Amino acid sequence: MLRKFDYSWLLLKRSLWLILPIAGIGMAESKLGQQRCTNLVVSIQGDSGTRFLNQMDVQMLLTENGGDPLIGARLNDVALHDLENRVRRNKLIKKCQVFRDLKGNIVVEVEQEKPLARWINTSENGEMRNTSGYYINHEGVFFPLSESYSARTLLVSGAYFNNPQKLRSEKGAQVxxxxxxxxxxxxxxxxxxxxxxxxxxxxxLMTLLGDQRVELGMAEDFESKFKKLRIFYDKVLSSDWSRYKRISVKFQDQIVCE
Structure with a gap:
């Protein structure tokens, strides 16, 4: 009988060790939910040199341009997932996570898109037609230009980029x-x-030194073409960068210059 009592008491103690922390967490969550939002804490991650958006821009996205203020709102009444969706609607933002902390803040962590290249609209002779265009990220996804910031990145042009789906083809993967x-x-x-x-x-390709046009041909096997071109630069052009205006490495095992 005593052993049975001891066993029951041991089981009760173990149960309390499990129940009490869970109950404590639940009470803390309930108390936190009754708190009112004291501040919006915005963190913008990504390349430190790229500032498509600032903290105020993100706050305006969160509050629907001030139409749905969050400061003073009861935290239980704030739909965090809806706030994330509001922010993600902006195509300059790659990822967004919204949560609340123990101080009553709504914390927003944003990751900006990182541009790999910028497409510019040009005429057939290479002149820029207007300021329209878009960025291309590392996954080949197009996203819009920013009204407040222009990223320094590789410029691309040509009709190939008129169709966003081309970069998702086998040939596009090589580009x-x-x-x-x-x-x-x-x-x-x-x-x-x-x-x-x-x-x-x-x-x-258009180059900086010598202002040359390099005909690369198709994108496949581009690394060997650049190795061949680098050797040509070192052996031939290093003494006179303006010697040629057109260089073609599109044909196997030869370089054509004009």
Missing amino acids: LELLRFLNTDPFWKAQVTQLNVDKDGEID
Whole structure:
């Protein structure tokens, strides 16, 4: 009988160790839910040099331009998921998470889109037609320009980019990989100022030193083409960068210059 009593008491103690923390959390959650929002804390993550949006822009998205104020609202009445959806509607924002802290703040963590390239509308001779265009991110997704900030990134042009779906094709994946390469290789990132892709996928590059047009051809096997071009730069052009205005590496095992 004593053993049975001891066993029951031990089971009760173990149950209390489980129940009390859960009850405490529930009471804390209930108390927090009755609190009113004291502040909006906005954190914008991503490339520190890119500022498509500032904290006030995010606050205006959260409150529907001030039409749905959050300061003073009971936290239980605030739909955090709806706030996340409000912020995500802005195409300059890649990710958003909204939560509340123990101080009664609504905390918003935002990650901006990071541009890989910027498409510009040009004429056939390469002149910019207007300021219209869009950015392309690292996944090949197009997103709009910002009214308050212009990112310094690779310029791209050409009819190939008129159809957003092309970058999601097998051939488009190679073009996208080329854009990533030009953003990560220090030499070519500094040297290539603009990339043009025609409707068939033929690629031309404009360079900084020598102001040359480089005919790359199709995007496949681009790394070997750049290796060949780099050797040509070092062996031939390093003594006179303006020697040629057109260089073609589109054909296998040869370089054509004019």
